Amino acid sequence: QAKSATGSGIRFFESSMQRAVELRATLEQQLRHALPNNELHLHFQLQVDNRRNIIGAEILLRWLNANHGVVSPADFIPLAENTGLILPIGQWVLETACAQLQRWQQDASTSHLHLAVNVSARQFRQENFADQVKEMMNRFNINPALLKLELTESLVLIDVEDTIQKMHSLKELGVKFSMDDFGTGYSSLSYLKRLPLDQIKIDQSFVRDIVSDKSDAVLVQTIIDMSRNFGLEVIAEGVETDQQLEILQRNGCHAFQGYLFGKPVTLDEFEDLLGQLPGKIGISGKSSHHSN
Ligand code: C2E
Ligand code: MG
Ligand code: MG
Ligand code: MG
Numbered sequence: 284q285a286k287s288a289t290g291s292g293i294r295f296f297e298s299s300m301q302r303a304v305e306l307r308a309t310l311e312q313q314l315r316h317a318l319p320n321n322e323l324h325l326h327f328q329l330q331v332d333n334r335r336n337i338i339g340a341e342i343l344l345r346w347l348n349a350n351h352g353v354v355s356p357a358d359f360i361p362l363a364e365n366t367g368l369i370l371p372i373g374q375w376v377l378e379t380a381c382a383q384l385q386r387w388q389q390d391a392s393t394s395h396l397h398l399a400v401n402v403s404a405r406q407f408r409q410e411n412f413a414d415q416v417k418e419m420m421n422r423f424n425i426n427p428a429l430l431k432l433e434l435t436e437s438l439v440l441i442d443v444e445d446t447i448q449k450m451h452s453l454k455e456l457g458v459k460f461s462m463d464d465f466g467t468g469y470s471s472l473s474y475l476k477r478l479p480l481d482q483i484k485i486d487q488s489f490v491r492d493i494v495s496d497k498s499d500a501v502l503v504q505t506i507i508d509m510s511r512n513f514g515l516e517v518i519a520e521g522v523e524t525d526q527q528l529e530i531l532q533r534n535g536c537h538a539f540q541g542y543l544f545g546k547p548v549t550l551d552e553f554e555d556l557l558g559q560l561p562g563k564i565g566i567s568g569k570s571s572h573h574s575n
């Protein structure tokens with residue numbers, strides 16, 4: 284054991300620092316076994332169109348850790364990125380999405396549903412990323428147009444030329460692209476013009492105060508107008524209230540995702556939601572988002 288510092292304040296500082304470092308090391312160690320130990324799970328958050336019909340879902344990772352309970356992806360994705368563990372994890376998420384699309388494709392009532400998958404920078408930067416996706420399209424024999432890859436502005440900016448080239452080779456397969464968290468990064472409009480995107484996803488931070496904050500409202504309207512003028516579909520994330528939905532709809536937003544319609548849920552729970560009448564989505568869920 285190392286000699287501790289004399290002052291109790293310093294000792295406290297050192298020990299809490301040390302605890303944080305240790306926790307990180309422990310989590311990192313445990314993350315290595317998370318996939319083989321079946322501790323990673325996928326939740327599905329529904330996406331709806333203007334008539335509140337379910338058009339698909341975004342897949343969101345959950346880590347159920349024996350010691351720490353549910354660890355948020357916001358906490359472990361950066362860890363997974365730094366260690367390279369995001370590569371097998373990201374591959375597993377994509378494969379699971381494809382396997383699910385294959386199952387839905389076999390039933391007329393679910394064959395229209397798409398899945399949106401978050402792609403991390405390190406995963407996308409792999410030289411053979413497009414080949415990996417192509418291999419999965421062939422292996423699962425799915426309609427590639429139902430797979431939507433969510434990229435972020437920071438991912439794009441790491442290497443714009445490489446991004447454009449990879450996106451084009453994936454577009455040739457028929458895969459769709461969405462720009463996640465749009466408006467929070469630093470991408471310029473000139474990149475937007477050059478990227479073969481299909482969808483812009485308005486970040487939830489702009490949706491949150493759209494009712495009360497005039498400048499957020501103007502910003503959201505500008506994003507929607509611009510996207511539509513580029514011929515892109517616009518989806519809003521983090522929609523929690525009817526007022527937010529009403530403003531977004533009035534401004535021409537095409538699709539919506541958020542607690543108003545449903546929280547991220549297990550596959551079983553998601554498939555239960557599919558059984559509900561389209562008009563009911565978000566109406567019966569009204570009380571549940573207040574109680575959470
Ligand atoms: P994201 O892709 O922007 O996902 C949206 C986040 O907003 C999700 O958080 C979702 O649970 C949350 N959300 C959805 N509706 C609402 C709402 O109405 N209100 C509020 N306040 N939040 C809402 P989550 O699941 O914690 O994921 C956080 C981030 O972790 C994601 O942000 C994404 O960047 C990353 N992530 C999640 N799954 C994966 C994955 O499989 N691969 C990679 N690379 N990243 C992932
Ligand atoms: Mg996303
Ligand atoms: Mg997002
Ligand atoms: Mg986000």
